[in-house]
Amino acid sequence: MPTRPRQPKKPERAARAAPHAPAPTLIARLWHGVVPTERADAYTAYLRRTGVRDCRATPGNRGVHVLRRTVGRETHFLFISFWESRDAIRAFAGEDIDRARYYPEDRTYLLELEPTVTHHEAVEG
Numbered sequence: 421m422p423t424r425p426r427q428p429k430k431p432e433r434a435a436r437a438a439p440h441a442p443a444p445t446l447i448a449r450l451w452h453g454v455v456p457t458e459r460a461d462a463y464t465a466y467l468r469r470t471g472v473r474d475c476r477a478t479p480g481n482r483g484v485h486v487l488r489r490t491v492g493r494e495t496h497f498l499f500i501s502f503w504e505s506r507d508a509i510r511a512f513a514g515e516d517i518d519r520a521r522y523y524p525e526d527r528t529y530l531l532e533l534e535p536t537v538t539h540h541e542a543v544e545g
Contacts, residue, residue, distance in 0.1 A: 471521075
């Protein structure tokens, strides 16, 4: 029976197989905001048009998740974006990557403009 020629290993597979290869870097950027519950659906649509779209269009972005939770008359949003490096985050957020990035209409929705975000290194996922 003839054998098929062996395909070269995919780069990510080869990196996993190497005993001392550095683990791929993934940084999660977390932002939190709160809107009145009656504006939550409108803010969700606004986030899709602004922050979600801009994050995904930035080189080095590895994905975006937007979570929301309603507590009484307030809806909390947790915006999590994933990045390959701090330089990629800078391309989206500006030089001070710990400062939250806001869009002009955010003030019409949000109850407060929280000044900072947090960054976390992924260790599993």
